[in-house]
Amino acid sequence: xxxxxxxxxxxxxxxxxxxxxxxxxxxxxxxxxxxxxxxxxxxxxxxxxxxxxxxxxxxxxxxxxxxxxxxxxxxxxxxxxxxxxxxxxxxxxxxxxxxxxxxxxxxxxxxxxxxxxxxxxxxxxxxxxxxxxxxxx
Numbered sequence: 328x329x330x331x332x333x334x335x336x337x338x339x340x341x342x343x344x345x346x347x348x349x350x351x352x353x354x355x356x357x358x359x360x361x362x363x364x365x366x367x368x369x370x371x372x373x374x375x376x377x378x379x380x381x382x383x384x385x386x387x388x389x390x391x392x393x394x395x396x397x398x399x400x401x402x403x404x405x406x407x408x409x410x411x412x413x414x415x416x417x418x419x420x421x422x423x424x425x426x427x428x429x430x431x432x433x434x435x436x437x438x439x440x441x442x443x444x445x446x447x448x449x450x451x452x453x454x455x456x457x458x459x460x461x462x463x464x
Contacts, residue, residue: 331339347355401409 344352
């Protein structure tokens with residue numbers, strides 16, 4: 328992968344020994360090995376998951392193609408019953424569709440948006456309350 332030869336690896340080891348020292352080198356090697364193992368396992372898990380998803384997508388596409396071919400090769404009787412089912416499903420959905428607005432309802436709605444109700448008047452204090460407030464200071 329990195330195309331490192333034997334002598335190059337020895338040189339890296341000697342430099343690491345000089346930089347880290349004999350006490351810290353084994354700990355650094357173990358830590359490096361742990362991180363490499365973790366990265367490899369994560370990469371393999373992602374690769375396996377992507378392969379599985381691609382396989383599922385391919386099977387799904389094959390199933391759709393087979394289903395379309397079978398729908399085109401139906402006998403006339405089955406095609407007629409399928410059309411009946413589709414029309415029945417459409418008739419069931421019709422009552423739940425939004426009813427079209429009648430002209431009177433549309434006109435009433437437009438009038439309420441053009442002439443909104445008057446705003447409420449602000450509340451003021453009663454004259455008796457004002458006299459009491461003036462007498463307090």
